[in-house]
Amino acid sequence: MPDGAAILAWATGIMLAFGYIGLAMLIALETLVPPIPSEVILPLAGFLAGQGHFSVVGLMVAATLGSLGGALVFYAAGRLLGERRLRRILNAVGGWILLEEKDLDTAREWFERRGAWAVLIGRLVPAVRSYVSLPAGVARMPLGSFVLLTTLGSGVWNGLLIGFGWLLGEHWQVVGGYVQPLGRLVPIVLLGLVAWFVVTRLRARMTSRPLR
Numbered sequence: 462m463p464d465g466a467a468i469l470a471w472a473t474g475i476m477l478a479f480g481y482i483g484l485a486m487l488i489a490l491e492t493l494v495p496p497i498p499s500e501v502i503l504p505l506a507g508f509l510a511g512q513g514h515f516s517v518v519g520l521m522v523a524a525t526l527g528s529l530g531g532a533l534v535f536y537a538a539g540r541l542l543g544e545r546r547l548r549r550i551l552n553a554v555g556g557w558i559l560l561e562e563k564d565l566d567t568a569r570e571w572f573e574r575r576g577a578w579a580v581l582i583g584r585l586v587p588a589v590r591s592y593v594s595l596p597a598g599v600a601r602m603p604l605g606s607f608v609l610l611t612t613l614g615s616g617v618w619n620g621l622l623i624g625f626g627w628l629l630g631e632h633w634q635v636v637g638g639y640v641q642p643l644g645r646l647v648p649i650v651l652l653g654l655v656a657w658f659v660v661t662r663l664r665a666r667m668t669s670r671p672l673r
Contacts, residue, residue, distance in 0.1 A: 476509060547595065
């Protein structure tokens, strides 16, 4: 497997040669082959934006489209193949595609505990973000909901990493050291916001209900 410096040089070359399309391709590939880390590629892209090569908004759009494209591949695989065939395939060739049966188990548990929200929140968690699309496809989650929640979750993740890379400039590489704590914190905050929204709506309905 190539070392970090080789991956950086390769990713930089792709982005400078192909621009926003290059970043979209890299992030789509990162979704399908997790060892190509968005935690490195996206802050690097933000740094390049700070150098005048790209716009931050353009990078966010390109990265989110790439994330969605990769996620749809896994979603389609889960939906078309089903869990049994997926497990047989992973047991047979999982080592070659760097995806193991235990990864499917982790993503399935995440999805079953959180339902549709797992697609949104899972895009913000490094351990499951690349795999949560598989159980969503197996469960035949409505495509429109899957696309919407994947786009929102990926947009937040991509925007944070690109923004930090842009803000930190030449020190963009320190972002990777904070990704794991960030990955744990963001879902907690997001769940809190969802709970606040639900409670607020319920209270509004109760207060607007006429007394009998």
